[in-house]
Amino acid sequence: MNMIRLVLAALIVLGCAAQAPAAKKSQQPAAQQQEAAPDPNAQGLYEFFKAETKPSAKALDFQITGGYADLRTESPESSGRYFMAGSTITAVAPDxxxxDLTFKKKYQRDVIDLVPEYYFTQQRSYYFWYDGGKKLVFKIGNGKKTINFDKKELTSIRVKTLETYTVEKTKLDMNVVFSDGGSQIYLVLKFI
Structure with a gap:
């Protein structure tokens, strides 16, 4: 975890130096849930995702509707299953x-008392590249986790009579799982 923080800190310093003159020229596109702010890591992220196809300039067509994490921390009391308390997606560059994910876990006490409940809180941030429909690529440390989308919706045809029928399309959910060190992150994506 400390190594990831050192790498992110180095990317921030390098990104700030590279982006300082160009920051005034570009306007960042709006994200699904939050306005884009200039990200000092943008140049490093372009280099990291350069093997992916050309930018698609399509908006996100999914939302994160749920999830949880099995986190391993320094303390056995705070290690375990955390529920997802919040998520935010911010655009930092085209595609x-x-x-940003917030996970919480209730502290389990051995005795019953009147002390207010306490929750352990973990915050995680992950960069990802999205081509507008076919795949999602997460940056995890120095590695990548690619998630391919086979099907986003289910189409069913209902025959009412010999002359009439209806076509119904249902958007699907997709479960995404990836590892971050000794932790497992589980997300539920809902296509819109």
Whole structure:
């Protein structure tokens, strides 16, 4: 975890130096949930995702509707299953987004008392590249986790009579799982 923080800190310093003159020229597109702010990591992220196809300039067509995490921390009391308390997606560059996740876990006491409940809180941020429909690529440390989308909706045809029928399309959910060190992150994506 400390190594990831050092790498992110180095990317921030390098990104700030590279982006300072160009920051005034570009206007960042709006994200699904939050206005874009200049991200000092943008140049490093372009380099990281350069193997992906050309930018698609399409908006996000999914929302994160749920999730949880099995986190391993320094303390056995705070390690375990955390529920997802919140998520935010922010655009940092064309087709590159930052996903900020907040996870919480209730502290289990051995005795019953009147002390207010306490929750352990973990915050995680992940950058991802999205091409507008076919795949999602997460940056995890120095590696990548690619999630391919086979099907986003289910089409069903209902025959009412010999002359009439209806076509119904249902948007699907997709479960996404990836590892971050000794932790597992589980997300539920809902296509819109």
């Amino acid at each position: 590159i987004y930052r996903l």
